[in-house]
Amino acid sequence: MxxxxxxxxxxxxEQSAAKLKQQQLKTLFAQDPSRFAKxxxxxxxxxxxxxxxxxxxxxxxxxxxxxxxVDIASWRNKMFSGEKINFTEDRAVLHVALRNRSNTPIFVDDSDVMPLVNDELEKIRQFTDRVRSGKWLGYSGKTVKNVVAIGVGGSNLGPQMVTEALANYADDTLNVHYVSNVDGVQLAGVLNDLDPQTTLFVISSKTFTTSETMTNARSAVKWFLEHAEKEAIAKHFVAVSTNLEKTREFGIADENVFTMWDWVGGRFSLWSAIGLPIALYLGFDKFVEVLEGAFEVDEHFKNxxxxxxxxxxxxxxxxxxxxxxxxxxxxxxxxxxxxxxxxxxxxxxxxxxxxxxxxxxxxxxxxxxxxxxxxxxxxxxxxxxxxxxxxxxxxxxxxxxxxxxxxxxxxxxxxxxxxxxxxxxxxxxxGVDEQQVRSDLQAKGKTEQEIESLVAHKIHQGNxxxxxxxxxxxxxxxxxxxxxxxxxxxxxxxxxxQICSFDQWGVELGKGLASAIEAELTQQGVNHPHDSSTAGLIAYYKNNR
Structure with a gap:
């Protein structure tokens, strides 16, 4: 290739760049009064x-x-039609299917994914309506007042960004709190003022094995069980995951697990069930409006x-x-x-x-x-x-x-x-050139000596x-x-x-190394070879914690 x-x-x-590096934006504006329109x-x-x-x-x-x-149009068509353009992981890239408000069929491996998307949206709508209307009751018969969304990366940033952007459109039905950092300070700060009887946890992890998310989730369960019996977990914990075996082990009922698909990357997933906190906070109709706005841009991008x-x-x-x-x-x-x-x-x-x-x-x-x-x-x-x-x-x-x-x-x-x-x-x-600076300083009554001492400091090159x-x-x-x-x-x-935008092997490397070192910090007799700096840091931490 x-x-x-x-x-x-x-x-x-490359030739144009060499020429334009010598050009000034303000000159381009002066030469072309129609520049904004153009x-x-x-x-x-x-x-x-x-x-x-x-x-x-x-x-x-x-x-x-x-x-x-580079044939952008062809690649765009491949993405929208479900071809596996994430070739390093052999996956389609179909976050656009999640907000496909036209409901036109989109195929992956000869199967239309839109029925799956629509079924999951309906499940989100029904669940959201039950919680927000007060029909979903906790273990003591009280309604939900607070939602704690536990996730990290794409399972956190998108929903939190959207809920905070649209907070002024929320009613007082629910409060939503986000926990992403495995630093216990964040989780403790969120749980400190909450009542377990009226708190619902949304645990978002595709594999339900993400270390940071599951550490926070287990600590949330520990806090919860200080006040309730284990059977009550099913009424206060729901999940967004594809791993039903792990969610069952956790105590979450299958009907309270919302799914996603391997053709949705985490950082593009807020349109999926990962966006459940958005729907809970703002109402399902507002969540749909977010999808509709994105769909309008999808149509613009295609056409x-x-x-x-x-x-x-x-x-x-x-x-x-x-x-x-x-x-x-x-x-x-x-x-x-x-x-x-x-x-x-x-x-x-x-x-x-x-x-x-x-x-x-x-x-x-x-x-x-x-x-x-x-x-x-x-x-x-x-x-x-x-x-x-x-x-x-x-x-x-x-x-x-x-x-x-x-x-x-x-x-x-x-x-x-x-x-x-x-x-x-x-x-x-x-910017501001030397002549403008001198004129301004002269107008302010500065002496020539004062002007000379200041002029270089006040020039703004612009561009x-x-x-x-x-x-x-x-x-x-x-x-x-x-x-x-x-x-x-x-x-x-x-x-x-000419790079693959939809994998993240650098992230995976860090996860793997952290997992190995975690065992060294939490288990007896586990030691891995490290460079002298990493080994020294680990030893200092273990000796002084």
Missing amino acids: SCRRELSSWQAL FSCQIQGVLFDYSKQLIDDESFSQLISLAEQ ASPEQNIPLIMALLSVWNTSFLGHTAQAILPYDQALHMLPAYLQQGEMESNGKHVTFDGQIVPYTTVPLIWGMTGINGQHAFYQYLHQGNNIVPADFIASVQPQVKVDKHHDILLSNFFAQTEAMMA RPTTSILLDVVDAKSVGRLIALYEHKIFCQGIIL
């Missing part, structure tokens, strides 16, 4: 503006040619032309910034408190998917692949790390995300918030690429749309970069 660098479009982009797209509920990226007509055309030469296809453009810009312009990080900056967990969610989504170093056929990738993803809410970031974004000697492209309408209106707060959003992207694009994503409002559908946009971006990135 040929290397992407051998493609004519890739070689043309380099922005809209779908229902979303404005996507990438005009502040360091591209021009020629490089954008070359990026589209790259997408065509829009490459020049107007937002997820494809997002991927192309990431590859452009990372593999051609040499920017090895990207910031996610939501200007909406509801989206405060989005950077952490996208860290996993992108870096676990595309943090790879070999091509489809196992050859070393000769270019930089996925950037480091990081960020936080914009206003807090402005007072934490924006100095680095504006004047640091590393350029970090950034996605700025905001909403036109706030979830909660408080005086002029949203106008002030958005004024910062617009100002930051403009400042990062335009910092940003993308602006404006949602109409952060509601259930828009959250679904936003997540699906990034999911399809990740898919396109992987195809363009």
Whole structure:
């Protein structure tokens, strides 16, 4: 299989990158008053503006040619039709089937998976309605007031991000608490204020063997049994898993186990029964709205032309910034408190998917692949790390995300918030040159000596690429749309970069090593060979714990 660098479009982009590195964004805007109209797209509920990226007509055309030469359209069709594009694990990649609101058949191994998906959604609906209506009773006859969702990684980040994003739409029927860290401080803090009579636990683990999740689950059971008999577990613990043998051993009735499938990766699974905490917290109808928003983006991704296809453009810009312009990080900056967990969610989504170093056929990738993803809410970031974004000697492209309408209106707060959003992207694009600095200091009455001492410190070079994503409002559908946009971006990135986005062997390596060391820490007479540093650290811990 040929290397992407051998493609004519890739070689043309390398030449364009060399030219554009000498160009200034503010000059491109000055030369082309129609730049915003040219380099922005809209779908229902979303404005996507990438005009502040360091591209021009020629490089954008070359990026589209790259997408065509790597045959994105064909790979997209393979994914939506259930082909096993996760070839290292021989699995289909069908998170799109989980939100397939058209209900058109999707086949894996000649079987339509949609009946399975619909049956599980109906099971979630019925269970959610029973719990929220008060018909589901605990061992003492009381209704559920608190849900504790125990999971890690994809079984935690997606549901928690969505529930926190949509908390303002929740009623007071249930409270949801998340436990992901095996550090006992988190679990103890959650359980401290809960009543076991009114608490329901949702244990999410596909295999029901994940060390962190099962450690927390067993400790939750221990806490619960301090107040109830073992038979009561069935009324207070449900699971999302494929391992019925393990869930039965745990004491969970089969009818209270919600399933998922091997064609759904953990970081793409919030649309499945992994999203049960979302449905419990917000109600099943709101969960369906999240699915509907994602389905709208699926349809856009399948049908829009490459020049107007937002997820494809997002991927192309990431590859452009990372593999051609040499920017090895990207910031996610939501200007909406509801989206405060989005950077952490996208860290996993992108870096676990595309943090790879070999091509489809196992050859070393000769270019930089996925950037480091990081960020936080914009206003807090402005007072934490924006100095680095504006004047640091590393350029970090950034996605700025905001909403036109706030979830909660408080005086002029949203106008002030958005004024910062617009100002930051403009400042990062335009910067402040030496002439502007000198004029400003002169206007403030500074002496020539004072100006000379300050001018270098106050210059902002600008030319910092940003993308602006404006949602109409952060509601259930828009959250679904936003997540699906990034999911399809990740898919396109992987195809363009020629890497498998849907395995995670690096994660598996860490799990295996941790399991072996866990035995050393918890069992007598177990010792494994280690390097001197690891052996020394283990010995120090065991001697001093």
